[in-house]
Amino acid sequence: MSLASTGTKRRAATGALTVRDLTVSFPTATGSVDVVSHLDLDLQPGGALGIVGESGSGKSLTSLAIMGLLPPKATRAGTVMLGTDQLTSMSEAQLRRVRGDRVAMIFQDPLSSLNPYYTVGAQIEEAYRSHRRGVTRRKAHQVAVEAMERVHIKDAARRVDHYPHQFSGGMRQRVMIAMALATEPELLIADEPTTALDVTVQAQILALLQEIRRETGTSLILITHDLAVVSEVTDHIVVMRSGVCVERGPVEAIFSDPQHPYTQGLLDAVPRIDDVIGDLRSLSPTGDHR
Ligand SMILES: Nc1ncnc2c1ncn2[C@@H]1O[C@H](COP(=O)(O)OP(=O)(O)O)[C@@H](O)[C@H]1O
Ligand SMILES: [Mg+2]
Structure with missing residues (x-):
């Protein structure tokens, strides 16, 4: 069965996500600490954005803030728009209708x-x-x-x-x-979806996400600590460190010419990138990889 057989019309011009000046803070004994700081994200309808950074850089809290699912102690500032709807001004009842329906995780x-x-x-x-x-x-x-x-x-x-x-x-x-x-859903947010899997199965799941994107038009945010994971599945990357975006751009540009030493460090931690890309190519049902 084709993924394109159902529901593609409703999504045709949707799934766009615009995040502006997102800040997430936690209270501590010595004052409030920002774990996500003034973050902007832009995702086009049907686009795929990778959020990359080492553990503790604020990736999961970013996705929870987008969904309105932060822990009770956390405070959030900034705006999140899904298409033309502002999620950050919705009631909990309205958000519940969005979660799992228009946005899935x-x-x-x-x-x-x-x-x-x-x-x-x-x-x-x-x-x-x-x-x-x-x-x-x-x-x-x-x-x-x-x-x-x-x-x-x-x-x-x-x-x-x-x-x-x-x-x-x-x-x-x-x-x-x-x-x-x-x-x-218009938007799928996948938070470290392959981290617990071995490399071969990981490549199969990434190929599946790529296929779903292509066939349904669903937009995708893929969160990972591993740059190799985003390289074939997303078009744009945001690199986060300590809650701050240190670099962003098209995948090819980040891979060929990283501007920030932190990004260079993440790239150096990807020894098997060519193997992973090779695996994905051989697993792709159509062999279509740009
Ligand atoms: N409930 C919490 N209370 C206080 N600090 C938290 C809480 N949850 C996460 N943090 C802190 O926020 C930072 C970012 O966490 P997280 O978004 O989970 O990182 P990542 O997903 O990139 O590994 C971490 O330094 C973490 O210690
Ligand atoms: Mg996380």
Whole structure:
């Protein structure tokens, strides 16, 4: 089945994200500390942005701030626009409708996001039905099977009735992606989605994200500490360090001519970049990699 068969019209001109002057702070004994500081992000409809930086640089808090999911102690300043809608002025009830419907997230550890006591199908159906009031169980089940087919889980009609522990780590991440895609979001935010996976499976998941982008037009924010991960999947990169953007630009420019020593350091930590790109090319279903 083609990813393009459903819902592409609604998304055609959507999925744009504009973040301006985003600051996230935590109170400490000695005063407030900014863990994200005056950050601007721009994502075009259907675009893919990589946010890269070492652990603790503020990547996850940036994505949580975008979604309105910061811890209670944190304070946020700045604006977040999804298309023409300002998320930063929405009520919690309005934000709940945006989350999981117009914007979906996937995380590093699919096991902690899946309930071990329910089949994966039941969980995809629940995620779908919570945003599509009044759909029948039969329709939700059909959506779950189709979503699993889209992420290339073989024998989806049978596997939909299996429990999370019956899937490998890579397959569980596919289930999470299937769940995220069921509502046809405008924007998918993936926070370290491949960090827990071995290199081969990592390359397969990245190829899948690339395919989804191409076929659905969903915009993507890919967050990672690993520059190799963003190199083939995103068009633009923002490099973060201690909550501040130190460098931004098209992927090719950052790779060929990094301006900031910190970016150079991240590049030096990517010894197998050519191998990873080679893996992605050989795994790509169409071989189309610009
Ligand atoms: N609940 C919290 N209270 C105080 N500081 C926090 C909290 N959560 C995260 N931080 C701090 O914010 C910084 C950025 O965290 P995070 O966005 O998770 O980084 P990254 O995802 O880039 O690894 C880190 O230095 C972390 O210690
Ligand atoms: Mg993080």
